Amino acid sequence: MRFLPNPRRLLSTYVIVYVAILYFPVLLLPVFSFNDSATPKLPLVGFTFRWYESLSGNAAMQGAAWNSLIVGVSAAFLSTVLGICAARAITRHRFRGKAAASSLIMAPLILPEIIIAISLLVVLLGLGLQLSLITVILGHLLICVPYSVTVLVSGFEGFDPSMEEASRDLGETAFGTLRRVTLPMLMPSIVSSLLVTFTISLDEFILAFFLSGTEPTLPVYIWGQLRFAAKLPNVLALGSILIAASLVLLTAAELFRRRAERKMAVRP
């Protein structure tokens, strides 16, 4: 037995290699974004903020960032509102076709995004709608709602349905119960849903590419810039900012969720 490698060590080596392959390329992006060279290659030449500075004067990029913000905030808000409705129906009610309804809500997660994008394009154009930020928001809603529902279903499952009944029992209306009990109790999941869906929308490319028309979002803008080799360092800088923003948002979502969970937890 002695001659066999220690299984525990084997496993940790595997994990380290796995994580390295997964994240090393992503780490290269910020590294080259600070490199004082127009081509991303080793060895590193010198440290510079040049690429970041040139971003600030770039009106097209700022327009794309603004578009992304509008799309992200709208998609996150709408997706969370729809998610609250769907999650409440799934966790609190029994109705015909419930299983089918919840699978359909989740389906966009496993359908190839390019198929969704092409189908949406065909349908939206068929309906005579102009491609605009609104069509992007609608497309993003489709892929954001499953995440909202997942987060919010666990939020609803985390609190006792008799809380809402107690509120009704104490004279509150259905709407008042939503406002005074359900929403405050769900707040951690709501914030978490907003942050996660905003991040998804911010990074999403394929749907935005097909549906955005003349108003590109940031990922679409980046893709357009990749055709020009000279712009590559700028793209690297922008990509690094996006990665950092996503990381901050997702970490904030998780921290907020955990903190609120501790605060809400009822001692057994």
Added chain:
Amino acid sequence: MTVTPMIEIRNVDKSFGLFRALDTLNASIREGEFFSLLGPSGCGKTTLLRMIGGFDNPSSGEILIGGKSMAGIPPNLRPTNMVFQSYAIFPHLNVSENVAYGLKRLRLGRDEEQSRVRQALEQVELSKLGPRMGNQLSGGQRQRVALARALVMRPKVLLLDEPLSALDKKLREQMQVELRHLQRQIGITFVLVTHDQYEALSMSDRIAVMFEGRIAQIAEPKEIYQNPATRQVADFLGGMNFLTSSELAVNGKSFTATLPGIGDITGHLAGKAIPDPASAIIGIRPERLRIVWEGETADPIITGKVVDRNYFGEVTSLAVGIKGQTQHLSVVETNDFGADDIPVGSDVRITYDRDAFVIMQG
């Protein structure tokens, strides 16, 4: 003049698909009464309580509160308040805010609201806990907050869904006394759901015993215990010796039977209707049987052999085999005279009160 009952349950049915949860229930609960719904889990008692509170609707039949039909009336418009089994204390509010929750809608004004909250917290002896958050309370405190939060609304009926089942034994017994005391003091109708027969017996004015969606008997605790209507009721509330009998006959207000190994007995129906004597069964509570010690004389006397003995501290339970009886007779005897020392296998003599036999629907 007839008094309108506080709650009237008329032919209430409830089906979930093919499962019949409640089957033609009828009951009327008086004003100011402590009424318990007692039964094993799944008997429909909680479903019935939730219907009174407005959280479930009968499939057919109706429920009246204060003489008014409650059909289609949501919980927030009913003169009832509920203490939930999980207590459902709002964790994002403190104790005072929890208690004031329902008052907010009444717009009483700050002073009136504060004084009612204070009074309710005093009632449940939690005056000092007002600023404590809802998720920082012990089980007993949560139970008291739930009680205060419901009582502050001044309901006509307080509904309690197994409010003591989550507490440990000592606290539970203390709360039984306190709840009973509170009910007498404020004088409103309490409807309690419980599966604990001692809780129901010690707290209630009347008890409805339920099995499988039906009410088997509604009566005062003493009546339920001493004169159970059916075998199931007797079995659920304490021990009962079910006896083998022959020539069981019902005539007028009494019954007669021959019990092999025991003798010919007579008993009173005590107001019960026995529609089918062929399926009726005779029984006697274990504590109504007594050991006849050596040197004592008694009449009547049964003789038997001790087959098992169980010690319970203040009492001992003996299982005694009697010739002619298919089941061993259970005798519960205090330990003052040494019942705990009777050897298994020895012969014993037993006596009983002649009026202690009851007849039940089998």
